[in-house]
Amino acid sequence: MGAADSVPGVSGGTIAFITGIYERLITAITRLDPxxxxxxxxxxxxxxxxxxYDRLLEMDVPFLLALGLGVVSAIVTVSRVMHAALQEAEALTFAFFFGLIAASAVVLYEHMAVDTPGRIAAAVAGFAIAFLVSGVTSGSDVAHTVPIIFVAGSIAIVAMILPGVSGAFFLVLFGQYEYLTGVLTSFVDGVLAVVVGDRAIGSLADAATTVFTFGLGAILGLFTIAHLIRWALDNYRVATLSFLVSLMVGALRLPVERVLDTDPTLAAGSVLPIVLAVAIGGGVVLLLDYFTDDLAY
Structure with missing residues (x-):
């Protein structure tokens, strides 16, 4: 789940379905009592x-701790790889993201039906919001202030609840993905340096503040936005999926513009690698869908 949540277009919720723990996860989250x-x-x-001890077992806290440690360890590892990829091959990485997101929208399309005014409105709103926001985030430097990081964390947590929708996708949409993967990598490296005595703990202040803010937002989102989206799915499932799928389609503007910004001319020698990266990204999602076709999302 952590590896999936680190890559835009792939959902940790889908992995929870594949491994058969989705219902247990939802139940455990809703049973948590502060x-x-x-x-x-x-x-x-x-x-x-x-x-x-009995209360912890009743809330299935040992399960959540084991799952959480696995998720965090994978996020730390995979986010480092994705940050390096963005630094070394930005165009190819965003082409890969395009394939992931586009294929995810195609896979989810069969679960939606834009056949009522409300569903049409939800689809149009989702596309318009994502198209406009992705235009802003791709064309200018996006602020990385504490409030924005907090909100990004609270929204990205939906990947743990919704199969098919990626939390990292929302970070890309808000222009925070590359920044946050870099901060997380720096924070982990800094902690290791402090442990071996190469750095002072005070040097971690900025990175630690960002990581803590994002984590706090994620915790809040787990008990608010995640519950809200689950309510929307229970009561307006098709309209909600129409909004989410259209959100993904509208957001495809961002990877396209990032690829063009990196290689405006798209010379003959660079087109083939970009097309290949798109195909690989889409193929990952389509293969995942093929082997999980019998799951009731």
């Missing part, structure tokens, strides 16, 4: 420790 922390006051007694 008031359980008050049980810590009694852990100095055997009965209190048993009560606290």
């Amino acid at each position: 008031t359980a922390v008050f049980l810590l006051a009694g852990v100095h007694r055997r009965e209190g420790r048993r009560r606290f």
